[in-house]
Amino acid sequence: MADTEVDKKRRRFLIGATSAVGAVGVGAIAIPFIGSLTPSARALAAGAPVEVDISKIEAGALVRVIWRGKPVWVVHRTDEMIEGLPSLNDKLKDPDSAVEAQQPDYAKNESRARQDKYLVMVGICTHLGCSPTYRPEVAPADLGADWKGGFYCPCHGSRFDLAGRVYKGSPAGTNMVVPPYYYKTDSLVLVGEDGGVA
Numbered sequence: 001m002a003d004t005e006v007d008k009k010r011r012r013f014l015i016g017a018t019s020a021v022g023a024v025g026v027g028a029i030a031i032p033f034i035g036s037l038t039p040s041a042r043a044l045a046a047g048a049p050v051e052v053d054i055s056k057i058e059a060g061a062l063v064r065v066i067w068r069g070k071p072v073w074v075v076h077r078t079d080e081m082i083e084g085l086p087s088l089n090d091k092l093k094d095p096d097s098a099v100e101a102q103q104p105d106y107a108k109n110e111s112r113a114r115q116d117k118y119l120v121m122v123g124i125c126t127h128l129g130c131s132p133t134y135r136p137e138v139a140p141a142d143l144g145a146d147w148k149g150g151f152y153c154p155c156h157g158s159r160f161d162l163a164g165r166v167y168k169g170s171p172a173g174t175n176m177v178v179p180p181y182y183y184k185t186d187s188l189v190l191v192g193e194d195g196g197v198a
Contacts, residue, residue, distance in 0.1 A: 049192030103178035130155035
């Protein structure tokens with residue numbers, strides 16, 4: 001009978017020790033495996049979507065993020081900025097965004113956005129690839145009385161309105177590019193995916 005009690009104690013000890021060693025082994029394997037499922041910094045730079053918290057962008061301000069190695073701008077347009085867009089149509093090369101490759105279907109409108117309030121755009125001039133500067137001021141001396149805010153490329157003088165539409169007489173031939181994006185929540189935009197909705 002004493003032999004039976006010793007065997008039960010030994011059995012419990014061996015089961016406990018084996019369970020503990022097994023749990024440590026599973027953890028040692030699972031942690032690197034789960035870590036390998038998250039995209040690396042290289043993968044993120046290569047094209048993984050980028051989240052932008054728009055709740056912290058003040059009215060009239062621009063925020064820059066990097067997606068696929070390119071600058072992407074998110075501009076929180078004021079009501080005045082949005083209201084001024086239609087008055088520029090006769091001064092623009094492509095006011096209706098007819099060049100299909102420049103934006104997804106959901107951004108083929110006057111504001112070139114899913115919601116008028118926020119512009120999401122690749123911050124590269126369509127002339128030779130320079131990065132324009134954000135010039136939200138109205139009628140500055142260097143840009144003229146008809147300037148209602150927008151983007152000015154210092155490399156060769158291309159001008160774009162606050163929807164990224166190119167002015168006539170600019171070296172750039174097409175509007176600035178709108179990347180795929182969608183609103184994950186009211187305050188979070190995901191740049192790089194369209195959310196499965198056209």
